Amino acid sequence: MRTRDRLVIWIAIGLVLLSVVWALRDLRVSSPAPTQPTILALTPEMMSLVTGDEPLVEILTRPGCPVCHIIPGIPGATGQVGPPLVLGTTGPQRLNDPGYRGQAKTVHEYIVESVLEPQRFVVRGYPEKAMPTWYGSKLSALALEKIASYLERQTEGSSAP
Numbered sequence: 001m002r003t004r005d006r007l008v009i010w011i012a013i014g015l016v017l018l019s020v021v022w023a024l025r026d027l028r029v030s031s032p033a034p035t036q037p038t039i040l041a042l043t044p045e046m047m048s049l050v051t052g053d054e055p056l057v058e059i060l061t062r063p064g065c066p067v068c069h070i071i072p073g074i075p076g077a078t079g080q081v082g083p084p085l086v087l088g089t090t091g092p093q094r095l096n097d098p099g100y101r102g103q104a105k106t107v108h109e110y111i112v113e114s115v116l117e118p119q120r121f122v123v124r125g126y127p128e129k130a131m132p133t134w135y136g137s138k139l140s141a142l143a144l145e146k147i148a149s150y151l152e153r154q155t156e157g158s159s160a161p
């Protein structure tokens, strides 16, 4: 093949690639933003205060915990974004983790801390910034108490409250 022929072929290939890139670029610009699961768009403004007087299922469901967590005894709580909330089993492991730098001395305190300041200790293998950081302004102290009391009693393999 002569050099000029080869040059022509390469230019043709180049043009095809360019048009493909261009087409993809247009595609990206024109396609609507991907619809995300509602929970990822959950903002504090969308949620009213959970006072703690609600039934426990509601206390855990209204803030969207089931979307990201498996919670024994809570219908539909099958989320896999975060660890299963079986703190009766996992709580002591977290407190004994050499990487734990929080203030909690008990599993109960650890749960409250995890909800108020999720970034303080990130469970290995899970995303760092997934859990909302504003629950402190939307869950009353009573609601948090009830959440912690419930979760600290859940153990791996348990299915009832």
Ligand code: HEC
Residues within 6 Å of the ligand: 039, 040, 060, 063, 064, 065, 066, 067, 068, 069, 081, 082, 083, 084, 085, 090, 094, 110, 111, 114, 115, 118, 119, 121, 122, 123, 126, 127, 128, 130, 131, 132, 135, 147
């Ligand atoms: C958008 C997803 C998401 C939502 C909603 C969410 N979490 Fe989480 N949660 C995570 C992730 C991811 C982790 C693990 C990373 C970390 O430790 O910050 C986590 C960690 C935790 C932990 C520590 C668990 C452990 O095994 O040490 C607790 C406790 C917890 N969440 C409770 C809750 C409660 C209660 C709610 C609802 C009020 C909630 N989470 C809502 C994603 C979420």
